[in-house]
Amino acid sequence: xxxxxxxxxSAAMFLTGFTTLPAFAQEAETVIIGLAGPLTGxxxxxxxxxxxxAQLAIEDINKQHPVIGGKAVTFKLQSEDDQSxxxxxxxxxxxxxxxxxxxxxxxxNTGTSIPAARIYHDAGIAQVAxxxxxxAYTQQGFDTSFRVMGHDDDGGKIAGEYALQxxxxxxxxxxxxxxxxxxxxxxxFIKSIEAQGGKIVDRQYVDDKTVDFSAVLTAIRSKxxxxxxxxxxxxxxxxxxxxxxxxxxxxxxxxxGGFVSQTFLQLAQKEGNGVVALxxxxxxxxxxxxxxxxxxxxxxxxxxxxxxxxxxxxATRVLVAAMEKANSIDPSAYLPALRASHYSGVTGPIAxxxxxxxxxxxxxxxxxxxxxxxxxxxxxxxxxx
Numbered sequence: 001x002x003x004x005x006x007x008x009x010s011a012a013m014f015l016t017g018f019t020t021l022p023a024f025a026q027e028a029e030t031v032i033i034g035l036a037g038p039l040t041g042x043x044x045x046x047x048x049x050x051x052x053x054a055q056l057a058i059e060d061i062n063k064q065h066p067v068i069g070g071k072a073v074t075f076k077l078q079s080e081d082d083q084s085x086x087x088x089x090x091x092x093x094x095x096x097x098x099x100x101x102x103x104x105x106x107x108x109n110t111g112t113s114i115p116a117a118r119i120y121h122d123a124g125i126a127q128v129a130x131x132x133x134x135x136a137y138t139q140q141g142f143d144t145s146f147r148v149m150g151h152d153d154d155g156g157k158i159a160g161e162y163a164l165q166x167x168x169x170x171x172x173x174x175x176x177x178x179x180x181x182x183x184x185x186x187x188x189f190i191k192s193i194e195a196q197g198g199k200i201v202d203r204q205y206v207d208d209k210t211v212d213f214s215a216v217l218t219a220i221r222s223k224x225x226x227x228x229x230x231x232x233x234x235x236x237x238x239x240x241x242x243x244x245x246x247x248x249x250x251x252x253x254x255x256x257g258g259f260v261s262q263t264f265l266q267l268a269q270k271e272g273n274g275v276v277a278l279x280x281x282x283x284x285x286x287x288x289x290x291x292x293x294x295x296x297x298x299x300x301x302x303x304x305x306x307x308x309x310x311x312x313x314x315a316t317r318v319l320v321a322a323m324e325k326a327n328s329i330d331p332s333a334y335l336p337a338l339r340a341s342h343y344s345g346v347t348g349p350i351a352x353x354x355x356x357x358x359x360x361x362x363x364x365x366x367x368x369x370x371x372x373x374x375x376x377x378x379x380x381x382x383x384x385x
Contacts, residue, residue, distance in 0.1 A: 156188025
């Protein structure tokens with residue numbers, strides 16, 4: 001798809017005999033960037049957050065009148081709904097590939113990112129995941145897979161250390177939702193606890209649609225746990241927190257990725273107070289470009305950030321920056337530039353290791369205090385090298 005853009009200035013130059021137009025006034029090529037995430041269903045609010053973050057990046061890039069390969073280009077976002085379902089994610093990935101996208105920002109979670117990654121790899125185009133934190137996503141060995149936040153091997157390890165060293169937990173129970181994200185995170189958390197000599201007194205399982213946690217919490221209560229770690233996301237963590245208080249269980253609820261959102265606070269209400277969560281990345285107001293991003297976000301969308309939007313913004317920007325550095329939208333040309341990225345993003349410095357993981361990721365511990373998520377401490381991270 002192409003369009004001709006001729007400004008008043010270029011028209012005047014043409015009429016007076018000038019034949020060389022500014023690059024941005026010449027024939028403009030539209031370059032499609034794919035966005036894949038849950039745009040409907042229980043996680044739609046997160047998918048929309050990612051879509052809006054990527055769209056804001058596209059708009060900011062286009063304001064700079066990019067020129068690649070000697071041509072003015074206009075970037076456009078093509079969003080596809082994977083419904084947070086692995087099978088749908090594969091179909092979505094194939095649809096994006098068939099549409100001729102130059103690269104993809106997505107998917108949201110590990111369970112969708114893993115199967116979709118093969119489709120993008122076989123097509124030879126980049127997939128930059130803004131959120132998917134399961135290490136398995138980048139362990140498949142695909143040179144087209146990248147992520148712009150820390151993965152769960154690091155998050156689980158740090159969460160375990162915090163639980164023992166700062167929260168002083170002695171008897172720890174673990175629940176996970178059996179998803180690739182939740183189970184993988186719980187496994188890494190347990191590994192960290194046991195490596196430090198801590199004690200896991202119980203492990204329980206639910207699925208990602210469970211709303212009544214009475215049975216698992218009753219079992220845990222008999223083990224006298226003083227900390228319960230949940231591998232899952234906000235929409236389930238909130239009813240878990242409420243049921244925990246209703247049953248009179250005096251244990252801290254902790255998570256590591258997927259808890260910190262306005263949705264959790266709205267659903268948990270006062271029973272959310274005291275919940276602790278480790279999240280990849282810095283608090284927005286501590287991100288290098290966080291304050292400016294939040295102002296731009298509020299101006300554009302008139303709503304709050306659900307935490308992940310800055311990462312979708314950066315995933316889009318680092319992808320396009322690689323195309324500009326390679327002076328090509330051809331993945332075979334820009335992929336080496338993407339792998340070698342040293343990009344200063346809203347969220348912080350972005351550089352990738354040999355697997356495509358973010359180097360030197362930061363993590364922030366939050367706690368719900370008086371109905372609000374309050375940052376407690378930042379762990380990990382350093383300037384990317």
